Amino acid sequence: MKEKSFDVVVIGGGVTGCAIARELSRYNLNTCVVEREEDVCSGTSKANSAIVHAGHDAAPGSLKAKFNVEGNRMMGDLAEELDFEFKRNGSLVLCFAEEDRPALEELYQKGVKNGVPELKIITGDEVRAMEPNVSDKVVAALYAPTGGIVCPFGLTIALAENACDNGVEFIFNTEIKNIKKTQCGYELEADEMLLKAPYVVNAAGVYADVIHNMVSEKKLHITPRKGDYCLLDKEAGNHVSHTIFQLPGKLGKGILVTPTIHGNLLTGPTAKDIEDKEATATTARELAEITEKASISVKDIPFRLVITSFCGLRAHEDGDDFVIGEAEDAPGFFDAAGIESPGLTSAPAIGVYVADLVAEKAGAGKKENWNGKRKGFIRPEKMTREERAALIKEHPEYGTIICRCEGVSEGEIVDAINRTLGAVSLDGIKRRVRQGMGRCQAGFCTPRTMEILARERNMKMEDICKNAPGSNMLTGQK
Amino acid sequence: MEVRELICIGCPLGCPLTVKMDGENIEVSGNTCKRGDDYARKEVLSPTRIVTSTVHVTGGAIEMVSVKTKTDIPKDKIFAIMDEIRKVTVEAPVSIGDVIIDNCAGTGVPVIATKDVAKA
């Protein structure tokens, strides 16, 4: 059994845990992130709407409202600092019937109370002028110019890399099975590891209740709320340019239709409360529901261009709000629990808030040499021809295209593997540089990418996994 | 008289064949060419196939060389031939037609390379 001591252990390498870790890295605290999977961004953070919400949905005064609006405000600067892809494409909440206008008006008022800037209600015709493919039935919409789209992998990985570059240790493939309170803090037990720290941050996603309940009598209960999505080919990416919501109902914000930051079209999510925290399987019924309900908002969505579907679990806490702060009966144990939508948007703000709480409690000062900047991936596709020619001359590996559909070169894949917290699995490469994320869904590039991963990491091909250990691609030598 | 319906595998046309067998006397119909007649007679008396596979190469520009049985072999020998092919490794260079295994699995038929592999 390996034993390690830290000042702070953050449980969970999702967007929330990584945002907290990155902010903690400003302080003179020996911090680690412990993650169950082989990489960051492997749970809820990898399978969601990839939306930066404006902040009009949450109840005024709630933590969701507070962190959403604050997170949205922070996202632009953060994207520059950490070099990830983000765009304020604006969002529209559609109202389909005159009798629903009061609900739209109410949403507007909530937004105003929450401090969402530039909100306005526009007419059906104004909506259609902005979005020609929106349904003819739309009578009005709430327009939020500050709504945005982001790469959830890009955001999470950028936060993690920057945290790591500033001294945070990441421990992967390690699931915390039990936590003991001790005289000087907590002992966190995993199968082959014991972590000791005076301060613990619980950012364990759908398992945050389990982790919390290990140390606290004030029990939390998180229900995984399952949502299926369909992702369409880039050919359909211009079908809408704004994020199109439907007026929210009981279970969430309805089915949205949105361009992604990479130019695909995304539709979903469904919303179904389940018990199994691992049940990330899509179902035929829900995939059909997406098609049906997305078509209420937007006409003629070319569903024949679906390239993949996926499922994410939102961590819905019974109190219907984020649970953030020090547990009442567990000093030094901080929750960032129940982080469902708008969790991705809120993460940067939650990060600052929780890190400051921990640092204050620990009496930690700030580092002098902290560097909040992180350089993202070189993206030859975004360069001018001259720049690209010069890049290949200097680094020939950028001249070999591996993933044809997304135009990803060997150079980008090597970068994904060899940089800070580099990818160890095929999905890790995919989330960093989009290899295999295009229309052929890795048909052509899988063997080549496996070879590169094996070469760079000095692994055997048979040991290469799609993601977590056990997800081996091959079953042996022929 | 016994009658069997076959699909010719001689070429991609896949002609539906009818074979009438009356003792020594075999009558084939439905074929478009002589290959169909040959195939049908063989298929009812002693069916044969060509086996193709790959063999690991050492010191070559690529990992594997593709191989085949030079001619068709009795169908019931397919797995015996595969067992032998699986045991073999060849050294580069390899040329198309090179004998990889002589008299494979006692069939009298060699397994030959179907690809050129240069030295690394």
Added chain:
Amino acid sequence: MSNHDIVIIGGGPAGLAAAVAARKAGIQDILILERDSCLGGILNQCIHNGFGLHTFKEELTGPEYAARYIKMAEEEKIPYKLNTMVIDINRDKEITAINREDGLIVIKAKAIILAMGCRERPRGALNIPGYRPAGIYSAGTAQRLMNIEGYSVGKEVVILGSGDIGLIMARRMTLEGAKVKVVAELMPYSGGLKRNIVQCLDDYGIPLKLSHTVVNIEGKERVTGITLAEVGPDRKPIPGTEEHYSCDTLLLSVGLIPENELTKSIGVSMSRVTSGPEVNDQLETSAEGVFACGNVLHVHDLVDYVSEEAALAGTNAAAYVKAGEKKEGHVVALKAENGVRYTVPQTLDINNMQEKVTVRFRVADVYKDRYISVYYDGVQVSKRKKKVLAPGEMEQVVLKKDSFAGCPELKNIVICTEVE
């Protein structure tokens, strides 16, 4: 920027045959751009036999067939660049490509031959529900890992789709010791060649379940099982027909799609049916001097026909380069009707056509005892009886130039199937 008479995009069977034919037609300045590390394309991994009966009058394996054409191209000293990816082609026939050695290059061509081939439809295109574990492969990816890299991709296998690659892989994996439990096909007929059903499935007792599809995929890390269900005439699963199969691998052989991203960047008219460009009888797209052949034009069953078609594209591109302009005479539309899904070419110039033009097409369903008929402006000019017509097997009719002698006002040619 460098200049060439003919640039061929793709060094697979289509690109090679086009190059050889263009050289034989007298064009010296030819360049092949190939994205892979060797010529021959997908044939390199198709180690089974059955290629070349038409072209070479003998039965070859894929690598042998490729080697014959590579040898011809080498004998003709046709230059090629490997590991070179074309990233853009514009209407002025300027090709942008990248590779390690040259960096980013721009090549201007007098004529371009598109020969990029096709890709496999992935799981996502079918929207199969379930988990997303390792062990789900398109059949061609598995074929490459086995035949080129020498690895085993699975031990217990279910195959969805009865396309030829799926059938070939069923046999291949069986020979390598895997247990192929079933091949399921959504349609009531197989998408592959009949002979492949016989020699890849029947020979090894692998069941083929028609009108079945995968309705669930299980397994968090690696596939642990799948559920099959029968589908009704609407191709939707019938509740209550579900059957569970434990397996560690699901291979998909559910269709091929011509790879036309570059073609689209030129802005040529595309066919919704073939997913390839529309071409005239010269195999020229709507962009003058840009020709297409092989699987990028429409998906073929047989490489022999790819070679034949590509040679024609090469010859025609050579003629275009020599003439320096496009001749346009009396252009007639070819229409596919009554069970014929499409034709390639889509138009015919009855003044400037070759003595004979082969029109290739596929039918929409399995038909028995039907005629393939040709009509010129509503008048039947030929009919040929076929015992069986199937969507998985490409058909053809040959139109002769002299048959148009009496039709100076001809507007359209219809190719259709007819019952007696």
